[in-house]
Each structure stands twice: as C-alpha cells, then as structure tokens.
Amino acid sequence: xxxxxxxxxxxxxxxxxxxxxxxxxxxxxxxxxxxxxxxxxxxxxxxxxxxxxxxxxxxxxxxxxxxxxxxxxxxxxxxxxxxxxxxxxxxxxxxxxxxxxxxxxxxxxxxxxxxxxxxxxxxxxxxxxxxxxxxxxxxxxxxxxxxxxxxxxxxxxxxxxxxxxxxxxxxxxxxxxxxxxxxxxxxxxxxxxxxxxxxxxxxxxxxxxxxxxxxxxxxxxxxxxxxxxxxxxxxxxxxxxxxxxxxxxxxxxxxxxxxxxxxxxxxxxxxxxxxxxxxxxxxxxxxxxxxxxxxxxxxxxxxxxxxxxxxxxxxxxxxxxxxxx
Ligand code: AHG
Ligand code: MN
Ligand code: MN
Numbered sequence: 001x002x003x004x005x006x007x008x009x010x011x012x013x014x015x016x017x018x019x020x021x022x023x024x025x026x027x028x029x030x031x032x033x034x035x036x037x038x039x040x041x042x043x044x045x046x047x048x049x050x051x052x053x054x055x056x057x058x059x060x061x062x063x064x065x066x067x068x069x070x071x072x073x074x075x076x077x078x079x080x081x082x083x084x085x086x087x088x089x090x091x092x093x094x095x096x097x098x099x100x101x102x103x104x105x106x107x108x109x110x111x112x113x114x115x116x117x118x119x120x121x122x123x124x125x126x127x128x129x130x131x132x133x134x135x136x137x138x139x140x141x142x143x144x145x146x147x148x149x150x151x152x153x154x155x156x157x158x159x160x161x162x163x164x165x166x167x168x169x170x171x172x173x174x175x176x177x178x179x180x181x182x183x184x185x186x187x188x189x190x191x192x193x194x195x196x197x198x199x200x201x202x203x204x205x206x207x208x209x210x211x212x213x214x215x216x217x218x219x220x221x222x223x224x225x226x227x228x229x230x231x232x233x234x235x236x237x238x239x240x241x242x243x244x245x246x247x248x249x250x251x252x253x254x255x256x257x258x259x260x261x262x263x264x265x266x267x268x269x270x271x272x273x274x275x276x277x278x279x280x281x282x283x284x285x286x287x288x289x290x291x292x293x294x295x296x297x298x299x300x301x302x303x304x305x306x307x308x309x310x311x312x313x314x315x316x317x318x319x320x321x322x323x324x325x
Contacts, residue, residue: 012194014172014183022176026088027137027159030112033089034135035172035192037082038164041075041119041133042185045166048125055126063098063305071125072096075118075133083114090140093151093304094118095273100151100304105144112159113138113150117273120163121241130167132243136277137161151304155276155297162281163243171247173199175284180250201285204316205253206234209245217262224324225257242269246278246312250285255313255321259292267291267309271301275308288318293325 014035018028048054048071058068076096083089084103090110093100095117104110117134124131137160140150155161162174170185172192180199183192208229215223229236237254239245249256258269269275279289279296289296289312299308311321 014192029086033082037079042170069122072119100148102147115273130244133164152301161277180285201287202253207254209256214261221324249313253314255317258310266307271308282312
C-alpha cells in the first residue's frame, strides 16, 4: 500500500482501517454506526420504485418548508436508530428535525454530537440520480443543561466528517482530521473496503459546478467569474446533488459554487450539515472551502439550520473565483 494513493489489497475493511487511524473507540463506534445506516439507506435507494415506501413525498414539510420525501424521513430514522446503539452519542441533529435531539448528557456519558443531512439531493431519488448522506461529528462540549447547544460549533471543531454517495457504486469518504480516506461498499461481502487513503484533490482543473438557471440573480462577482470561465475554456458539470457534485470535484478537481440567489439570499446550503462537513473533507484533501471571502470552517453557527454560501474545490479555482469578489 503506497503512502498516498490507491490501495491494492482491497481487503481492508472500514472497521479494520479505523483501528489504524483512530484510537478513540467511542468515535470509531459512531462512524461505524453511520456506515451501517449508510448500508441500509443504500439498500433502500436501490429498491426505489420496487418498494412503494421509497419514492414520493412523505406528506409533511421540514423546518425549511420543503416537502419531505419518504426517503428523507426514512433515512433520518435509520441514522438515528443506528446512533442510538452508540452509548457515547449525546446529540443527534439533522436537516429533517426542527430541534436537536438530546440522547445523553455528558454526565450520562454522552461525548459526541452528530449532525447529518440524512439524504442529500432527495429531489433526485425519483429519477434514479445519485443522492447521499452527509455527516459531521463534534465533541459534546456543553454542560448537561445545554447539551443540545453542542451542535452549534464552527466547522474547525469537527472530530470527523464525510459523506456516503449512493451512486453507480456506494462510496464512503471520511476524514478524521488527518487526511481523507475513501471506501467502496462491496455488495457481496457487505463491507466498506478501503480503496484510497490520504486522497489529495487536483490543485487545479477548469471545471465549474453551479446552477446557472439562477444567473440573473447572481451577484456581480459570480457573473464576472462565469464570464472568465466561459472565456477560458472551462467545462461545466452540475448534478444538483451536493454529495455527487462535491465528490466529482474532490476526485477530478474544479470548483463547486452555491452562491447567494434572490430565492436564497444567504445561499441555499446549510452550514452545519452540508457546508462544514464538506469543507472539512475538501480542506483535508488539499482544497479550499469558503463562504465567499471567509473560510467556511470558521463560520460560527447561531442557528441549527442556518444557511451559507459555499464555494469549494481546487485551490487555484477557488482563488480564481475569489479574485472577482
Ligand atoms: P437536500 O436534498 O438535502 O435538501 O439538498 C439539496 C441541495 C443540494 O444537494 C444541492 O447542491 C442543491 O440542493 C441543489 O439546489 P438547486 O436545485 O437549487 O440547484
Ligand atoms: Mn442536502
Ligand atoms: Mn437532505
């Protein structure tokens, strides 16, 4: 196995590799629980339209007034169910829940706060386009009476973060703050197998990823950047699932942008369970993640569901975007 790069043996399971990468057994158990939830969600995603409880709307709205898909709610329940098995989980917060859920205070052994977008890109389920789960793990840094506030920490405080992409293969990408490791689910053995460790994203690549349907809404700096991209032979790729767009950017390079629009003046993506975890992964892979001028990981959250602009990707490409701000 090389120092960085592709792993050949393909026999290193997530469980085995975590033991080599993280000595905190409690944190390992949390990540293994998230991976287990990911395997269950992957199974459900693969059976969309076969099982009638997978696609379509759940008939309720989340805190953002967005219609919840059945799989949004199911994924959220699956993640929570798996985390409940971990004695050290203090708090679970998710896109699908108005408030953070306190499972255990610090004096009851609750050490970690897990924040998640249990199903990202859910509008794509019905048309069999890649979706994902995004997760972020923080220390429970609060006295018992304020346990739920442990979710409101800047991204620099994350212990671990990553995502599971339900695409042509099921890919788990994870950082513990010491590089980014990538695993692929082997459906035969039912294990996430290590395929690459200490992944580094390309330093530059002329690909930009943005929803240009909002072009008339964009602030002048975004339009100036797009003029630059159009005039300099950039490619454009946009899937509309953040996990899929970020994963492609991580592996191929380029820049992903969700800037403020008229519809979403603070940006559409949520800081705690989309921006921060993705920023942690991108930075650990040698990339850059900003909310515009400022580093995304240093954004201090005041509200659980607060939104943020997101510009992340290869260093050269993010700097090119920033040169127009
Ligand atoms: P979610 O399904 O968790 O609400 O997230 C959807 C997000 C994100 O996945 C994607 O980058 C973005 O919505 C796409 O938004 P537009 O359709 O406005 O481009
Ligand atoms: Mn999302
Ligand atoms: Mn979601």
